[in-house]
Amino acid sequence: MNRTSYPLYFTAAALAVYTVFFVLPGVMGIFYSFTDWNSYTDEINFIGFKNLAGIFSLEDRYLGFIRNTIVFTVATVVLKTVLGLLFAILLNEGIRFKGFHRVMLFMPAIVPMLVVGLIFKSILHPATGLLNETLRAIGLDFLAQKWLTDLNWAFKSIIAVDTWKGVGYIMVIILAGLQSIDRTYYEAASIDGANFWQRLLKITIPLIVPALVVTTVLNLLHGLKVFEVVYVLTNGGPGYATDVMYTAIFKEFSKGNYGMGTALSSVLFVVMTVLGYFVIRLMSREGHEQ
Amino acid sequence: MKTKHLLSLLRNLVAWGLSAIMFIPLLLVVINSLKTRAEADAMDMRLPSSLQWSNFAVVIEEGKLVQSFFNSLLYAVGAMVGSVLLASLAAYVLSRRRTRLNRALYFYLIMGIAMPTNFVTLMKVMQWTHLVNTQTGIILMMTASAIPFSVFLIYGFVSSVPRELDESGIVDGCTPVRLFFSVVFPLLTPVLVTVAILNFMGAWSDFIHPLYFLNSSEKWPMTLAVYNFFGRFEVYWNLVSADIVLTTLPVIAIYLLGQRFIISGMMSGSVKG
Numbered sequence: 175m176n177r178t179s180y181p182l183y184f185t186a187a188a189l190a191v192y193t194v195f196f197v198l199p200g201v202m203g204i205f206y207s208f209t210d211w212n213s214y215t216d217e218i219n220f221i222g223f224k225n226l227a228g229i230f231s232l233e234d235r236y237l238g239f240i241r242n243t244i245v246f247t248v249a250t251v252v253l254k255t256v257l258g259l260l261f262a263i264l265l266n267e268g269i270r271f272k273g274f275h276r277v278m279l280f281m282p283a284i285v286p287m288l289v290v291g292l293i294f295k296s297i298l299h300p301a302t303g304l305l306n307e308t309l310r311a312i313g314l315d316f317l318a319q320k321w322l323t324d325l326n327w328a329f330k331s332i333i334a335v336d337t338w339k340g341v342g343y344i345m346v347i348i349l350a351g352l353q354s355i356d357r358t359y360y361e362a363a364s365i366d367g368a369n370f371w372q373r374l375l376k377i378t379i380p381l382i383v384p385a386l387v388v389t390t391v392l393n394l395l396h397g398l399k400v401f402e403v404v405y406v407l408t409n410g411g412p413g414y415a416t417d418v419m420y421t422a423i424f425k426e427f428s429k430g431n432y433g434m435g436t437a438l439s440s441v442l443f444v445v446m447t448v449l450g451y452f453v454i455r456l457m458s459r460e461g462h463e464q
Numbered sequence: 465m466k467t468k469h470l471l472s473l474l475r476n477l478v479a480w481g482l483s484a485i486m487f488i489p490l491l492l493v494v495i496n497s498l499k500t501r502a503e504a505d506a507m508d509m510r511l512p513s514s515l516q517w518s519n520f521a522v523v524i525e526e527g528k529l530v531q532s533f534f535n536s537l538l539y540a541v542g543a544m545v546g547s548v549l550l551a552s553l554a555a556y557v558l559s560r561r562r563t564r565l566n567r568a569l570y571f572y573l574i575m576g577i578a579m580p581t582n583f584v585t586l587m588k589v590m591q592w593t594h595l596v597n598t599q600t601g602i603i604l605m606m607t608a609s610a611i612p613f614s615v616f617l618i619y620g621f622v623s624s625v626p627r628e629l630d631e632s633g634i635v636d637g638c639t640p641v642r643l644f645f646s647v648v649f650p651l652l653t654p655v656l657v658t659v660a661i662l663n664f665m666g667a668w669s670d671f672i673h674p675l676y677f678l679n680s681s682e683k684w685p686m687t688l689a690v691y692n693f694f695g696r697f698e699v700y701w702n703l704v705s706a707d708i709v710l711t712t713l714p715v716i717a718i719y720l721l722g723q724r725f726i727i728s729g730m731m732s733g734s735v736k737g
Contacts, residue, residue, distance in 0.1 A: 297489060
């Protein structure tokens, strides 16, 4: 009965579209990484490990893109998790208008990243931007910076903007975790005279580990795939100081260096697929238990 | 007692401060979209002396926004319908018949949650299928990238629909297609609404697919149109702001209407364990 009532052809369309437009390019990419595929000639030649050697050589700037991507990912994972947890605790209870505050904090998460980038391009403008204007108005002139063009600040600004956008989303997930904690734990703890930090470290955090795992995974995948925020805010500048994997790939693509672009993309593909294998196994196991 | 009061006041203040930090950048754009060019030059929070509604008219005309709006709508609705339909069909069968093969297929589908897209070779695939610079191509790519997470969400929900209903449908002589569309599909509504909203918003906000694959401006969605408008009119922040408002308004509206579904969608998977 099973076989006829739940026919496998129901899955065919999803599998086909997903395979052709999503998996196939990834797998093909590994093959094309070993070629000199470019836009100037129709001929594609095998060049072995030349592209990959270029990516991992110290002379070229490619390693910098990998480093930037890792720095961005680690920084945003840590910032969003810590801030998201703090905001969630703040807005969990004992505060007025918490519904309103939650909506406000979540709002940036739904605004398109491109739009967020454009807004902050204005806010972070050194001369007329809202941030520097405000700093000058309250007499903190010395804090005003060239946020997006100063080598010391550009990448930090990008990380800050991404955190601004993403922290509300993380907060909402953690809030759900917080609300599933039985209140009697806290009552028992307060009878025993536990202070805020003890309650946080001994009750709250251990009990929201599942939520923290999910937020970490989401942030990790988001961070490694970052593109728009960098593309709009600095487009990798000053120089190549803030380029990440996906902006570098787009630049190679625009220049017609398809072989190099796809080699960079494949490095990301292999790393994320291996990483994803373990994460997804965890997720699908949870599904089976249900 | 007194310190407790003070602490509570402090917490409320911090909450208001945070809300302000999140909201001011958005408000800034709305305010400046109604200013004259000179007023918007500084991009500050001063209110406009008179409301320049004409900015919106200028933007719609100059930025060819009517066209872009309908393009965005087409892509978002297309990707939404495509991903909901394909993902629910697949998730339903994979969840109901958990054979070894089906578990492997499910795993293969949701692996896409982690995999990054290789846009360079995707171009090659688009050339083979003759879909470069076509609207169908964009919809198919957006659908493909939305399938993994959609399957994941729907798969979990299917197990909560009682099998007895399927069985009674089968006894009554439903064909598999009929069984799915008249019995199971309606019962999946809650999760399908969530998936639909998430995928609509995702496709509406998508910038990278159009950037790579659409070179004729009459096919641009709002995001790409805004970006190019910004490139041409960088000094007219009032117009850029108006453009941003028009791009963002639909997603904000959908968010406020479908808030319940969005949050529940984001939560599934996170609080299961």
